[in-house]
Amino acid sequence: MTQLSESSSEQTDVEALIEKKVAGRSGKTYQQVVREDGDEIPDFLRPSWTDLGDEDIPAERYTSKEFLQLEVEHVWRKAWQMACREEEIPEPGDHVVYEIVNDSFIVTRTPGGQIKAFQNACLHRGRRLRTVDGRVPELRCPFHGWTWDLDGGIKKLPCGDWDFKHVDQERFALPEVKVGTWGGFVFINMDPDCEPLEEFLAPIPDHFKHTRYEERYKSVHVAQVVSANWKVALEAFIEAYHLPATHPQTAPSIQDYMSQVDLFGKNVNRVLSARGVSSSTLGELEEEDIYESYLEARTFYEERLGTNSRDVPREILEGLPEGMTARQRIVNTIREELAPRLGLDLRDTPAYQLMDAVQYFVFPNFFPWDSGMTNIYYRFRPNGNDPDSCILEIFYLTPVPEGQPRPEPAKVHWLERDGDWLDAPELGSLGAIVNQDRINMPEIQRGLKALPRTKPGITLASYQESRIRHFHARLMDYINDRV
Ligand code: FES
Numbered sequence: 206m207t208q209l210s211e212s213s214s215e216q217t218d219v220e221a222l223i224e225k226k227v228a229g230r231s232g233k234t235y236q237q238v239v240r241e242d243g244d245e246i247p248d249f250l251r252p253s254w255t256d257l258g259d260e261d262i263p264a265e266r267y268t269s270k271e272f273l274q275l276e277v278e279h280v281w282r283k284a285w286q287m288a289c290r291e292e293e294i295p296e297p298g299d300h301v302v303y304e305i306v307n308d309s310f311i312v313t314r315t316p317g318g319q320i321k322a323f324q325n326a327c328l329h330r331g332r333r334l335r336t337v338d339g340r341v342p343e344l345r346c347p348f349h350g351w352t353w354d355l356d357g358g359i360k361k362l363p364c365g366d367w368d369f370k371h372v373d374q375e376r377f378a379l380p381e382v383k384v385g386t387w388g389g390f391v392f393i394n395m396d397p398d399c400e401p402l403e404e405f406l407a408p409i410p411d412h413f414k415h416t417r418y419e420e421r422y423k424s425v426h427v428a429q430v431v432s433a434n435w436k437v438a439l440e441a442f443i444e445a446y447h448l449p450a451t452h453p454q455t456a457p458s459i460q461d462y463m464s465q466v467d468l469f470g471k472n473v474n475r476v477l478s479a480r481g482v483s484s485s486t487l488g489e490l491e492e493e494d495i496y497e498s499y500l501e502a503r504t505f506y507e508e509r510l511g512t513n514s515r516d517v518p519r520e521i522l523e524g525l526p527e528g529m530t531a532r533q534r535i536v537n538t539i540r541e542e543l544a545p546r547l548g549l550d551l552r553d554t555p556a557y558q559l560m561d562a563v564q565y566f567v568f569p570n571f572f573p574w575d576s577g578m579t580n581i582y583y584r585f586r587p588n589g590n591d592p593d594s595c596i597l598e599i600f601y602l603t604p605v606p607e608g609q610p611r612p613e614p615a616k617v618h619w620l621e622r623d624g625d626w627l628d629a630p631e632l633g634s635l636g637a638i639v640n641q642d643r644i645n646m647p648e649i650q651r652g653l654k655a656l657p658r659t660k661p662g663i664t665l666a667s668y669q670e671s672r673i674r675h676f677h678a679r680l681m682d683y684i685n686d687r688v
Pocket residue numbers: 327328329330331332346347348349350351
């Protein structure tokens with residue numbers, strides 16, 4: 206049997222397994238929508254799924270202080286995690302302070318151009334060396350002035366020759382952790398024996414080959430402390446099952462229950478939701494209505510693209526030409542009208558990449574989207590030692606217009622705890638969507654404490670919420686040292 210037929214028969218098995226699992230659902234699948242676009246469906250968009258069972262997930266994983274301590278020890282100190290973007294530290298001494306629970310790191314650029322991540326704690330009496338991002342010529346502790354060079358070697362130890370004779374300065378380099386990069390993202394790992402980043406991320410580097418994310422820049426960065434466990438917040442963004450109830454306004458122009466859910470290996474999963482097609486909950490909608498609904502939400506696209514609704518040509522706002530679907534019209538608009546104004550050539554970019562929600566998750570907390578235009582990425586972290594709160598961050602990654610210098614990366618914009626996401630106008634109309642999610646999160650956290658009186662766990666959908674199950678399977682692999 207050739208390699209090709211082997212893999213295509215495996216593919217048929219996967220598709221048959223999914224068909225069986227979702228028997229009874231109705232509507233157009235993601236594969237059908239993309240096929241109708243007329244674009245060739247790349248292999249990496251094909252379904253990839255395995256049945257992980259239907260068992261409940263214990264509610265205490267979200268509420269217990271002890272479980273958070275297990276996560277610190279077994280997950281956060283062992284897994285690769287996205288710390289920053291390379292363009293945030295272009296010059297020697299540029300640094301970002303990356304913190305995860307009690308651990309703190311200075312991610313910096315050395316004079317030789319290498320990226321290093323140093324433990325952010327003075328080897329004298331422990332003071333944090335850096336509290337904010339910035340650029341420094343050396344790493345100097347403000348307390349007594351112990352100083353390290355940007356390669357981590359000790360440079361100055363006041364009174365070191367007579368009062369610290371017991372200190373071997375050769376051995377007082379700042380401790381480092383592992384650093385890896387992919388797509389312009391900088392990852393760190395505290396485990397000296399960890400697997401290489403490339404292996405950990407697979408199949409992401411392969412699936413994102415066409416994106417050239419290393420050439421983009423972080424154009425938006427909004428952060429908020431949310432009164433919910435980091436996994437509650439993360440899981441509010443990982444499935445399309447909540448769209449009809451939480452974001453009903455999106456139903457006419459995005460897939461929800463018919464989205465494609467994919468699981469890859471142990472660390473990566475994905476959801477694909479087509480835009481410009483309506484929710485199966487609405488039955489058959491007229492293409493005109495779908496288009497109209499899309500236009501109502503159009504600020505989402507314009508603002509992400511950096512344009513303004515006043516600049517949108519009149520003809521785009523007028524109805525749909527005879528015989529054209531809403532999806533075709535939107536794709537044409539993006540390719541022919543919006544992209545050239547932004548200095549982008551998207552004529553050969555397939556429709557799915559121009560408009561669909563193609564959202565990947567990388568264990569434990571990183572969500573990069575695949576998009577030909579500006580794309581979103583998210584990160585979720587515990588907020589210190591508190592199992593009842595977390596830090597939610599939303600970023601945009603924008604292509605640098607051809608022939609122009611790369612703009613400065615955005616600084617973090619902190620919103621008030623559990624506050625209004627409309628206070629971040631740089632997000633465009635995504636702010637209103639996140640507000641709808643945000644309202645759920647503290648209520649989930651409270652409910653998860655009330656639930657176990659009668660029911661010890663949460664019950665997940667077999668298919669639509671299987672990414673949550675996949676995430677927890679990996680979480681428990683780490684907690685039980687099965688990695
Ligand atoms: S604590 Fe850093 S120099 Fe004393």
